[in-house]
Amino acid sequence: MSAKLDPWGHYAIEDYRKLLEEFGISPIDKILGLLPHKHKYFERLVIFGHRDFDIWLEALKRGEKVAVLTGFMPSGRPHLGTAMVYEELKFLQSLGAHVKIAIADAEAYIVRREDRSEVIRRGVEFVAHSIAWGINPDNAEFYYQTAMDNEYYRLIQLFSRKITTAEMEAIYGDINPGKIMAALTQSADILHLQLDKYGGYKYIVVPVGADQDPHLRLTRDIADRFEQELGLKRPSSIYHKLLRGLDGNKMSKSRPEYAIHLDDDPETAEKKLANALTGGRATAEEQRRLGGEPWKCSIFELYVYHLIDDEKELKERYDECVNGKILCGQCKRIAAEKLRKLLIEHQKRFKEVITSGIAEKILKKPSF
Template identity: 70%
Template sequence: RRELLKHHFFTRRIIFGHRDFDKWLEALGKGEKVIVLTGFMPSGTPHLGTAMVFEELKYFQSIGAYVKIVIADAEAYAVRREDRDLTIRFGLEFIKHALAWGLNPEKAEFYFQTAMSEAYYRLIQMFSRKITMAEMEAIYGDLSPAKVVSALTQVADILHPELEEFGGFKHVLVPVGVDQDPHLRLARDVADRFEGELGLTRPSSTYHKLLRGLDGNKMSKSRPDFAIFLDESEEAIRKKIAMALTGGRATAEEQRKLGGEPWKCMVFELYTYFLLNDKELNELREECVKGRILCGECKRIAIEKLVERIREHRKRYMEINENLAIDRIVKKPSF
């Protein structure tokens, strides 16, 4: 199993926790049917925080897992009250960006929540029988009809691959941020309650650190000044990185004397997630903490590396956008 965990997301503790991941890995090693399921909210353009999940999915494909990705258009429309046409359009863009980042379409499946078959919606209705309002309120706080339906739909997203109609994957892994753990706990409880009736088993999960925005808070589409988007212009990348929060000292003299604090630095976080191998990262950390590199130079290096990474991604995206028959990849909602 350790051989399967050599990706730098594991060795650098970006993926830092799990529920039953060991059981999922054991099933993978035995050649049993395993699947990785995750979802995206189609409410804007993907950013580097999204790409971090794309990178996870690529890794799971590389070790033999099939990947299924839900476009959460029902939740976007009902709970977040996003425009319906824009939601579908953004969903298609997410799929193109995922493929451009390197996901193998032969080992992946994409779907919209509102364009599934009958059995998926039957699960939502059946699950409602064995979940109490007290449970829902404990997880989601104040409830509305839209939130209730959305929560039940999320559980169906997580558990439906176990049905024979959807492949009979009895070992489901869901990679999420730790803030999503309540949804996983609910899905595991529901699986227990339907073990006898539907043969469901508890899903596994891994937990990753969320990539922070350039100001040190969560990277989010709703805070565009502090996020790097996958369609970002090179000029915008340069300006945003130049303004990013660092772990530098108040003056250059002080930094040369005391060294920097890379654990506080958003630029070093980009290096950690995307831009450097282990040897390069360790060398840069050493240079920083000993005051041998200043923030300006460090930012210039990061800018060039990130600009090149986004340039390559944009090139692949344009090729996919021009050549991909998207209807062969995903069924679009009819309205």
């Protein structure tokens, strides 16, 4: 495991325990009792770590204003990894939190060098998919970074004054002007909500994949440095494990053949599953004798993250695998059927959201 996490990289993180130690992320299992109600991601430790999420939960309990901020870089089509963040937002919203979502068009333009008009078009789709997944638009705001106003951009200028290149290198490793700009813009995304103009929320939580922790470390440092001047407070964060692609690497929008996209037709998705990396043995005889290795299996990961809600059913699937009672071909067919159902239902809702025009209406377009 490298000493640096790369939020713009494409690798999967193997050892989450090491991540907790190395970067000082707190384990989530110690604070599960503070959650007002359960969610499978917490129960299964898919969300494995946090920074100050207990402080956020206590503020929620006291009835103080709490908010959630996250961002999506629309550099491809949303996939089941993106849907993990939708799922977390839906859960946090169900606790009563206000949700704000940045469409990171500036970052897609700067870091991924994407065509801006295409990015703007995709932003609407990301919003429509989030609503189709279950995010309530009545308690959510969505914005393009480049549609924000002067106060937000003023924050980026102010932040740049108190951050050195050496600090950026220590956090991100390889850095260039574009990445510095993108990182400070993300800090403005997270912290602008604390300004009175944007609601004055002091307790912000950011749900992200583990690879995004560098942005949180930077933003927390910045908040400390601007506490006196701007009244900023450190944001909290929760970290989920990355859903691996079907080849075992990080599921990425830029490697579509190894990701299940939310707009994949069920037949395409089924073909992708058929070629997925599993924890199966070399031969059927060996698998019956030794059992499979679900902890290495991208299909089992789909069960855990998206396809099986019921704990008993998940345990049965696990036991059948490790006891060699099921072979991967059959197991993939079960997963494909569940996935087909999920995609058909989601796509039906997506179509309704698009037809209603709500995503277009609530996402203010940049003026230039």
